[in-house]
Amino acid sequence: MSTVVTMIGRLGDGLVLTASLQEDASATKLLEPQARAKQLLKKLHYTSPPRASLEAPPFTIHYMVERDVVYIAITERGSSQERVFSYLREVAKSFIEQYGSQVQQATRPYSFIEFDTTLQKIRRSVRGRQRVSGLSAVQTELRDVHSILQDNIDNVLERGASLSDLETRASGLLAVSQQYRSDARSLNRRSLYAKAVAASLVTGIIILYFFVL
Template sequence: MIFLTMIARVADGLPLAASIQEDEQSGRDLQQYQSQAKRLLRKLNAQSPDRCMLEAGNMNFYYFIAQDVCCLCLCEASFPKKMAFGYLEDLHNEFYEQYGRRVPTVTRPYSFIEFGRSNM
């Protein structure tokens, strides 16, 4: 299951869109993971690998970078790697098609939050 998805500009880590799947059944607090995700996105740059998986306890962060946009998700460790990267690539393609030209010019965090509400 995917619990958290974020899209950010790689140049400066500015969050562009986000979506959190509340996990009421397990009682997981996703705030700490959201903070970790934001820190990770701020550390990425043009030299970062274009796809990566990072362990976070019993969860994994996956990210995919293309065209100065990073799509990141948080999944259970048992979630298939191939599915996570497939999701991120599809998400990137859809996001970039809709907002790609505007990404370099936005200055406010979550400028494309409406994308997160309908597409993630």
């Protein structure tokens, strides 16, 4: 996992509470994805999907909402979702422990900029664990990543709407998937019934042929 920017904001008004850049990252190169992340933060609200991964080439913007706080990680494309959201969960745990009671009282941007020190430590710790444990770390971090919504950041921002439409689309896909499974089961049952009837007919014909005719 290569997290080049971590940003934490308040849900509702989009106030940026703190942010941190990877030590060796180019600040100029990250100006645009940071601007997009801030726009996204402004659009999120209380009915938005709790997690999503949005493509913003050459990066991906991942976000997670917990307890009225939005945690954003901007990573290089292709980064493991399992690892990114595991990292964000760890960030959320530390941030709430330190500033949970102060979030709603913050009135100015970057009120908790000193949290950058903790973010750097978490980032180094996560990298170290991944190098040591390799594939097993990924396996133990597996969560319900199939529920993480994915889209393109430009599509989301240009629609000028919140991410609630993504949630609607996801619900629609789930309903279609469930209907497909139901239809497949029904089709399988009909197929088994047809086979049973065919087998009975063949058996009946054989009996008639050998024992009756």
